[in-house]
Amino acid sequence: MTTTRNRVAVLHGVNFNILDRRDPEIYGGLSLHELEQKIEGWARQLGLEPIFFQTNAEGEFVEYLHRLPDLADAALVNAGAWSHYSRAIADALDIARLPAVEVHLSDVESRDDWRKDSVFDGLVLAKISGKGPDGYREALELLAREMGVTA
Ligand code: DQA
Numbered sequence: 103m104t105t106t107r108n109r110v111a112v113l114h115g116v117n118f119n120i121l122d123r124r125d126p127e128i129y130g131g132l133s134l135h136e137l138e139q140k141i142e143g144w145a146r147q148l149g150l151e152p153i154f155f156q157t158n159a160e161g162e163f164v165e166y167l168h169r170l171p172d173l174a175d176a177a178l179v180n181a182g183a184w185s186h187y188s189r190a191i192a193d194a195l196d197i198a199r200l201p202a203v204e205v206h207l208s209d210v211e212s213r214d215d216w217r218k219d220s221v222f223d224g225l226v227l228a229k230i231s232g233k234g235p236d237g238y239r240e241a242l243e244l245l246a247r248e249m250g251v252t253a
Contacts, residue, residue, distance in 0.1 A: 108149055108251045110242065111174035112141055114156040115163055115181035115191075128208045130234050137235055141178075144239045148246040149253035160188060167194035176245045177202040178238065185210075185220050192221035201248045203241040206231035 114134060117124065122133035132140075138154050145152040153174060157163050163181065170177060177200050184191050185204065195202060202225065209232025210217040220229060228244055230237040246252070 106251070107175040107249060109151045109153065109174040109176070110145060110245055111170055111177045112138065112145075112152055112154050112238075113163070113166065113177060113179045113181070114154075115179075115184045116158050116160075117182050118156050118180070119158065128213075130207060132235065137238075140235050141238050141242070144242050147253060148242055149251045150242060150246055150249075160184060160190065164190055164194045167191070167198050170198040170200060174200065176200055176249055178205060178241050178245065179203070179222070179226070180205045180207070181222075185222060186216055187219075187221065189221055192225060195222065196225055201245060202226045203244055204229040205237050205241050207234055207237065208232060 118134050121129060121137065122131060134156060142152050155166050157166070163184065177198065179195065179202055181188065181191055204220060204222045204226045211231065222229065227248060230241050233240065
């Protein structure tokens with residue numbers, strides 16, 4: 103019997119629950135729910151099964167990553183500001199040992215200097231930033247290829 107390994111966890115970190123209250127010039131004005139609906143549609147077109155998680159608590163994010171190998175086969179991570187300084191989250195992603203892609207809605211390279219650093223360097227297949235919601239589609243395509251999933 104073969105089981106399809108097509109589950110992708112889409113993880114959002116701190117401040118994403120209020121995405122629609124953040125600067126629309128930078129983040130596009132979508133709510134997290136609207137963003138997740140887009141991601142869900144793209145994932146299903148690619149033959150992927152998405153599950154969603156968001157928290158503002160760093161420890162909860164870490165604990166979710168601890169459970170991740172039981173829940174998913176790959177991860178798409180936008181950890182918000184934690185991406186730039188949380189070594190604890192980076193360690194937890196490393197422990198999960200799943201193919202992962204880091205995504206940012208905004209172009210982190212052209213904003214404040216502190217946003218240029220990523221704790222996920224060397225842990226993720228790719229870092230996609232500055233493409234808005236379309237960056238998530240690109241990340242899903244990359245993960246589907248990596249997982250050998252075809253729609
Ligand atoms: C972000 C970029 C981060 O620098 C910022 O702290 C966020 C959102 C993005 O998606 O563009 O919270 O991850």
